[in-house]
Amino acid sequence: MTRPVTVPHLRDLARLRRVRDRIDREYAQPLDVEALASGVNVSAGHLSRQFRLAYGESPYSYLMTRRIERAMALLRRGDLSVTDVCFEVGCASLGTFSTRFTELVGVSPGAYRQQAAGGAPELPPCVAKQVTRPVRNREAQENRAD
Incomplete structure (x- = not known):
């Protein structure tokens, strides 16, 4: 049985949660998607797509909202x-x-x-x-x- 591509895997959700937590902690630091992605060992594009799928907005939008x-x-x-x-x-x-x-x-x-x-x-x-x-x-x- 294969899982749909659009549903993030639990491991991906844990990574996304770490990224979101880092943004919440370090919002006043210079952060960009590349730095956030390298912190969880994924590409910036993959992080952006998965983050938007899970949270409904891009990592940058989430950072600016915080x-x-x-x-x-x-x-x-x-x-x-x-x-x-x-x-x-x-x-x-x-x-x-x-x-x-x-x-x-x-x-x-x-x-x-x-x-x-x-x-x-x-x-x-x-x-x-x-x-x-x-x-x-x-x-x-x-x-x-x-």
């Missing part, structure tokens, strides 16, 4: 500038950071920081993390609800 999620927490804290937050989460370009942040959150980092400082009641960190988690294509989802 970085934006951490950036949101730092911006809510309010003691760092947008530029400082950008570099703190591992982004090398303020322009790319701002574009991705706006894509995922729906407002610019500066506007998000102002909204967070606007006197909203303080949420417990566990609740704030879940409620403010960035969601890909948030604008598209909102338009469908109309």
Whole structure:
């Protein structure tokens, strides 16, 4: 009996979990798909295909989502500038950071920081993390609800 090519094998899932865990731990470090793939002894193309199949997004998209999620927490804290937050989460370009942040959150980092400082009641960190988690294509989802 042969297994379908589209279903990742358990060994592949364990590799993918290690890659995802590494991204979660080292999000602020310079990471690229080649480095992530070499860490689990597979090609970059294979890793990207398998990661997307298992998690629904590319390793790069997952990394950027994690970085934006951490950036949101730092911006809510309010003691760092947008530029400082950008570099703190591992982004090398303020322009790319701002574009991705706006894509995922729906407002610019500066506007998000102002909204967070606007006197909203303080949420417990566990609740704030879940409620403010960035969601890909948030604008598209909102338009469908109309």
